[in-house]
C-alpha cells in the first residue's frame with residue numbers, strides 16, 4: 311500500500327514551509343518531511359536579526375521567522391514528519407522516506423504525491439588544504455549548528471576561513487558563545503560580506519587578514535588540529551612561499567560558500583545547468599518553479615543559493631502552482647498570486663549581487679522555455695517576461 | 700587552488716580514502732570524467748556519495764586534461780541518496796503497518 315497525498319514537500323526550511331503553507335491554504339493535503347528534529351531549516355541557527363526588506367521580516371531574528379512559519383503550517387493542518395529523510399524520488403512521483411519513529415525505530419515509507427516540491431537547501435563547500443581531514447576542521451555552518459542549536463562549543467580557539475556574511479556572522483556568534491576567534495582569513499583582497507557584520511568583528515579586536523589563505527592544518531600527537539598555517543596569496547590566489555606563519559588554534563572553520571543540494575532532482579533526471587552565480591549545478595525550472603519533469607517543483611537554496619527571503623517567495627510560488635495543477639486554484643486566481651510573488655522576488659534581487667542573480671534567473675527561465683517547454687500561458691512579469699527582453 | 704594543483708599525497712575522497720595521486724593515476728589510465736574516476740578508484744562511491752569530494756575530482760580533471768568544469772560531468776545519482784541500513788530495507792515498508 312502506498313500512502314497518498316496531494317503535495318509532498320521535501321525539506322522544512324523557509325522554502326518548504328512557505329510552499330506547504332500556500333498549498334494547504336488553497337485546500338491541498340500536504341505532507342512536509344525534514345530530516346531534522348525541528349522544522350525551520352537554516353532559520354533555527356540564525357540568532358541574528360535578518361537583513362532585507364520589512365516585508366521579509368528584516369530586523370527579525372531567523373528563529374522567530376522559523377517559529378512563525380511552523381505555527382502557520384500547523385494551523386493549516388500540514389502533516390509534518392520530522393526525523394524523516396527523503397532517500398529517493400522515483401518515477402510517478404513516489405517519494406521514499408526513511409522515518410525515525412518513537413523509540414528510535416526506523417521505517418521506510420513510500421508516499422505518492424500528486425505534486426512533489428523539493429526544497430532541500432544547500433550544503434557547505436569544503437576546501438582542500440594539507441590536513442583538511444583532521445578533527446577540528448569543520449564547516450562554519452556546522453560550527454554554527456553546534457553553538458546555536460546544540461549549545462556546544464566546537465573548540466576554544468578558532469580560525470575562520472572566508473569573510474562572506476556566513477564567515478562574519480558565525481565568527482561573531484562563536485565569540486558570543488565564549489570562543490576566542492583568533493583571526494578571520496580571506497583570500498580576496500577585500501572583505502566579502504556586509505560592512506555592518508565586519509564592523510562587529512573588528513570592534514571586538516579580531517583581525518580580518520585579507521589576501522591570505524590557510525595552507526595547512528597542523529595536528530597534535532592525536533592528529534587533531536593544533537594550528538593553522540596561513541600564507542599570503544598573489545593576484546591569482548596562489549600562496550606565496552616564504553610568507554607562511556602559524557596561528558595556534560584548536561578549530562578551523564571554513565566559510566567557503568554553499569552549493570545547492572540537488573541529489574533528488576538528479577535522481578529524477580531533471581534537466582540542470584551549471585550557474586556559478588547560484589552556487590553550482592541547479593535544476594532548470596519555469597515560472598511555476600516546476601522542473602523539466604512534470605509535477606516536480608523546486609524552491610529555495612536547492613535551486614540557487616540566495617537568502618531566506620527569496621526562498622520563502624519561491625516556496626510560495628511552487629505551493630501556489632502545485633495547488634493550481636491539482637485544481638485547488640483557478641488559473642486566474644493562481645496567476646494573480648504568482649505575478650505578485652514574482653514581483654517580490656525580483657525586488658529582492660537588486661543591488662550589484664542581486665542584479666547578477668536577476669539576469670541569471672532570466673537566462674534560466676529563457677533556457678527552460680527554449681529547451682524544455684513553453685510556459686503556462688497566464689503569466690509573466692517585468693524583467694522576467696518570457697520572450698521579452 | 701595552487702597552480703601545481705592539489706598535492707599528490709592529499710586525501711581527496713575521505714570516505715574511500717583516495718589521494719590526489721590515485722585520481723591522477725585513474726586519469727592516466729583513461730578516466731575522462733567524474734564517473735570514469737569513480738569506476739576506477741571509487742572516489743565518490745562512499746557514504747557521502749561524492750557530496751564533498753566531487754568538486755575536488757572535477758578540479759583535478761580540469762587541471763590534468765585542460766577541460767572545462769561542465770565537461771567533467773557528474774556521477775550518476777542513485778537511490779538511496781542518504782545511507783540506509785540493509786536491515787531496514789529487509790524489514791519492509793512502514794506503510795503496511
Ligand SMILES: Cc1cc2nc3c(=O)[nH]c(=O)nc-3n(C[C@H](O)[C@H](O)[C@H](O)COP(=O)(O)OP(=O)(O)OC[C@H]3O[C@@H](n4cnc5c(N)ncnc54)[C@H](O)[C@@H]3O)c2cc1C
Nearest residue numbers: 321323324325345351352361395396431610611617618619
Ligand atoms: C550564517 C548564515 C546567515 C544567514 N543570514 C541570513 C539573513 O540575515 N537573511 C536572509 O534572508 N537569509 C540569511 N541566510 C540564508 C538563509 O538561511 C537560507 O537562504 C535559507 O535558509 C534557505 O532556505 P531553504 O528552505 O531553501 O533551505 P534550508 O533552510 O537549508 O532548509 C532545507 C531543509 O531541507 C532538509 N533536507 C535536505 N535534504 C533532505 C532530505 N533528503 N530529506 C528530508 N529533509 C531534507 C534540511 O534538513 C533542511 O532542514 C543565512 C544563512 C547562513 C548560513
